[in-house]
Amino acid sequence: MNIKSEEIKNRIAEVLNISVERFNDETILKDLVTDSFLLVEMAIELQEDFQVRFSQEDLKQVVTIGDLIFLTKNKKSNS
Amino acid sequence: MPLNDNHHYILSYYRTSEISGALFFGRLSKILPPGPIQVDMTKHFADEAAHAYYWTDAIQRLGREPLKLKDSYQDQYNDAIGIPTNVMEVLAITQVFERRVINAYARHERVPNLDPVVKETINRIMGDEKWHIEWIKNALKSLEPEYGKDHIDQTIKRYLLADKEIYAKTMQELEERYDDLLKGKM
Numbered sequence: 001m002n003i004k005s006e007e008i009k010n011r012i013a014e015v016l017n018i019s020v021e022r023f024n025d026e027t028i029l030k031d032l033v034t035d036s037f038l039l040v041e042m043a044i045e046l047q048e049d050f051q052v053r054f055s056q057e058d059l060k061q062v063v064t065i066g067d068l069i070f071l072t073k074n075k076k077s078n079s
Numbered sequence: 080m081p082l083n084d085n086h087h088y089i090l091s092y093y094r095t096s097e098i099s100g101a102l103f104f105g106r107l108s109k110i111l112p113p114g115p116i117q118v119d120m121t122k123h124f125a126d127e128a129a130h131a132y133y134w135t136d137a138i139q140r141l142g143r144e145p146l147k148l149k150d151s152y153q154d155q156y157n158d159a160i161g162i163p164t165n166v167m168e169v170l171a172i173t174q175v176f177e178r179r180v181i182n183a184y185a186r187h188e189r190v191p192n193l194d195p196v197v198k199e200t201i202n203r204i205m206g207d208e209k210w211h212i213e214w215i216k217n218a219l220k221s222l223e224p225e226y227g228k229d230h231i232d233q234t235i236k237r238y239l240l241a242d243k244e245i246y247a248k249t250m251q252e253l254e255e256r257y258d259d260l261l262k263g264k265m
Contacts, residue, residue, distance in 0.1 A: 036162055037103065041110055043164045048112060054164045 003050055003076050008069045011049055015042045025066030032065070052076050081142040082194075085256045089187070090197070091146035092253060094134035096180070101127035107169060115221070116166065119214040126207040137200040160241045167219065167226045168234060174215045175238040179246070181208050190260045 013020045016033060023032055033039050043054055046068075052075035062068050082090065104124035111117040138145050156172060163169045184201050187193075219231055 037106055040162050040169070041106060043162070044110055044166065047165055056161050056164050056168065059164050060161065
């Protein structure tokens with residue numbers, strides 16, 4: 001089953017407690033999330049919600065919100 | 080016996096580490112799905128918070144106030160290892176860290192003429208720490224069907240290596256303070 005980008009964006013906004021208007025695909029994740037634990041929380045939440053599995057190697061490649069959305073969708077379509 | 084500066088620093092360091100641990104496990108407890116890991120993680124969080132209280136109380140009973148220290152040992156991990164990306168990696172990193180904690184407390188217990196307040200606090204904490212190792216070991220075992228035993232073993236091995244490096248790089252000051260304590264320089 002495919003996931004819509006909007007669903008992932010909404011979930012990211014919920015975890016970070018910000019509005020979806022605050023970021024777009026080009027937003028650098030580390031500019032948006034300065035607390036490293038929040039990144040852990042976000043990674044775990046996305047995996048739980050969308051039933052996908054990230055590795056540390058996967059997340060090393062993630063720089064922007066767009067990368068994270070792509071990774072989540074890609075993992076889901078391959079699962 | 081009042082605490083000297085060296086001992087004061089180490090006990091304050093323990094307190095800061097326990098607080099960091101409590102905050103880490105507290106946040107994890109909030110996001111984990113219901114199940115045995117959520118239950119044990121929540122107990123682990125409560126233990127770490129209690130330990131922070133024990134050290135705060137011990138330092139005050141020994142006539143000092145806790146030092147406000149910026150970083151704990153855990154804070155070094157994310158930079159060096161990268162953030163854990165799933166529950167298995169969180170548990171693996173925690174297992175490695177908990178072993179480090181038990182070793183530190185066991186070493187501290189061997190300090191000659193250790194103040195009874197410190198001894199009693201370490202003994203009180205050690206029972207919990209042994210349970211922490213045990214529940215994490217069982218939780219990792221329960222995740223084997225999902226992640227694979229080999230992958231979990233490799234992850235722990237990777238974190239053990241990283242832990243050694245972090246310890247060697249960042250803990251020189253604490254090491255010197257320990258050495259002084261063990262030589263009886265209270």
